[in-house]
Amino acid sequence: MEIVVENIITYLVAFIVVILIFYFYLKHQSAKNKITKSKIDNAVKFGFHEPVSLHPVIDTDKCIGVGACVTACPEEDIIGMIDGQAHVINASRCVGHGACFHACPVGAITLCIGTEQRGVDLPHVSQEYETNIPGLFIAGELGGMGLIKNAVEQGKLAMNNLSRRIKLAKETEYDVIIVGAGPAGIAATLAAVKNNLRYLTLEQDSLGGTVYNFPRAKIVMTSPMELPIYGKVNLRETSKSDLINLWQSVLKKNQINIREFEKVESIEKKGENYFEVKSNKGTYTSKGIILAIGRRGSPRKLNVPGEEKEKVSYRLLEPELIKNKNILVVGGGDAAIESALLLCDNNKVTLSYRSESFSRLKPKNFENINEAIQNKKVNVIFNSKVKEIFDDKVSLQLSTTPELITFNNDLVYIFAGGLLPTDFLQKVGVKITKKYGDAILKHSD
Numbered sequence: 001m002e003i004v005v006e007n008i009i010t011y012l013v014a015f016i017v018v019i020l021i022f023y024f025y026l027k028h029q030s031a032k033n034k035i036t037k038s039k040i041d042n043a044v045k046f047g048f049h050e051p052v053s054l055h056p057v058i059d060t061d062k063c064i065g066v067g068a069c070v071t072a073c074p075e076e077d078i079i080g081m082i083d084g085q086a087h088v089i090n091a092s093r094c095v096g097h098g099a100c101f102h103a104c105p106v107g108a109i110t111l112c113i114g115t116e117q118r119g120v121d122l123p124h125v126s127q128e129y130e131t132n133i134p135g136l137f138i139a140g141e142l143g144g145m146g147l148i149k150n151a152v153e154q155g156k157l158a159m160n161n162l163s164r165r166i167k168l169a170k171e172t173e174y175d176v177i178i179v180g181a182g183p184a185g186i187a188a189t190l191a192a193v194k195n196n197l198r199y200l201t202l203e204q205d206s207l208g209g210t211v212y213n214f215p216r217a218k219i220v221m222t223s224p225m226e227l228p229i230y231g232k233v234n235l236r237e238t239s240k241s242d243l244i245n246l247w248q249s250v251l252k253k254n255q256i257n258i259r260e261f262e263k264v265e266s267i268e269k270k271g272e273n274y275f276e277v278k279s280n281k282g283t284y285t286s287k288g289i290i291l292a293i294g295r296r297g298s299p300r301k302l303n304v305p306g307e308e309k310e311k312v313s314y315r316l317l318e319p320e321l322i323k324n325k326n327i328l329v330v331g332g333g334d335a336a337i338e339s340a341l342l343l344c345d346n347n348k349v350t351l352s353y354r355s356e357s358f359s360r361l362k363p364k365n366f367e368n369i370n371e372a373i374q375n376k377k378v379n380v381i382f383n384s385k386v387k388e389i390f391d392d393k394v395s396l397q398l399s400t401t402p403e404l405i406t407f408n409n410d411l412v413y414i415f416a417g418g419l420l421p422t423d424f425l426q427k428v429g430v431k432i433t434k435k436y437g438d439a440i441l442k443h444s445d
């Protein structure tokens, strides 16, 4: 009898333990579901749920809910789980790693570009990366495929193809002009040297492209790649500075020059087979062109007097080194808010924004800037535009009154968005097509 009772108690305890485990598992899952749902709500509210370029599309009929895609994605909150199925959260933040696509054991993920409603402009390129303009090639993210490894690969291949093509062209100052020095432009430059071509590489900003603008602490995820002249780069996880140092050292060691801070303004095909390239510093001719200008565009300028001064910048790289300055930040997007917040502890920060309130901000930024305004750490002047930038002052025009506000100023940071490369491509004459949700990476059915 005693044994029977003991057994019943043991079974009962085991049963209760199982029930409790199950209860806490469901509770945990339900909390996780709630978190993901609220992240999606916020993404919808602040405009990040809609993809702008590359993004994963999940086939919910196939998804078995193992969550491998969430674990594999190196970026944060692109995908999350709800009720045992993967859901896209911040599609606009996807940079196209494709890790979710490769991790999914049942092929439920397709990597697409654009959506049915929102097309993405992509240039026409042949398998050799040549556009409709003979001799003008495109490499890197501008062609639609993100990631450092792809950019390096395409820069190299495009240059090798162009090298074979230009032998018959007219004599010019250069064999090839490479526009842009992100990973694609750097690889194309190295391949030009390897092919004994007379090259000129022009970069409107600093060497490194989008990578140069990564936050200092960002972990850069990549895969092994072949860099012309250097050989195999065996990296998977690295830092921005290690990657840029690697590129700089290869260029230096081989005495390869890239002209930074020179922006290409126009490219014109002259006659049958040569190009004239105009930059903000000169005019050059070449037999071929590699366009490696990425998809992030050029910073939009305000076109106000004084904007050319050295104290004006379009990005903030080392905020921790800036102290005791009077700073004007211009703009109302995340980049402007994040910069103002990074600078406000050690400086006097004024933020000028042309609208009457903030919209489309990351929730955390919205919260933090309101707190900083309340604590008088950032002085925000809504409905204002920069009128003129002086050496030690700046003046703003309010839309509500005719008077100008003028105050002391040491540094100006402008975050007024970017000019997309589409206009530039159209001016050059490159044929463009809108892609409405076309699959870039797809499992065969």
Ligand SMILES: Cc1cc2nc3c(=O)[nH]c(=O)nc-3n(C[C@H](O)[C@H](O)[C@H](O)COP(=O)(O)OP(=O)(O)OC[C@H]3O[C@@H](n4cnc5c(N)ncnc54)[C@H](O)[C@@H]3O)c2cc1C
Pocket (backbone or CB within 6 Å): 074, 095, 139, 140, 141, 142, 145, 146, 147, 148, 149, 151, 179, 180, 181, 182, 183, 184, 185, 202, 203, 204, 205, 206, 208, 209, 210, 211, 219, 220, 221, 222, 262, 263, 264, 265, 292, 293, 294, 295, 296, 297, 298
């Ligand atoms: C937040 C973020 C995180 C990312 N993380 C990763 C990651 O971890 N791993 C990864 O593999 N990829 C990552 N990527 C993607 C990667 O950075 C890009 O795919 C890659 O940099 C594309 O290289 P690119 O050379 O084609 O273009 P870009 O790197 O964009 O370089 C283009 C260059 O052209 C220049 N340029 C443009 N117009 C002109 C002009 N008119 N005249 C002269 N120069 C011009 C620009 O100034 C720029 O330097 C990330 C991207 C972002 C935005």
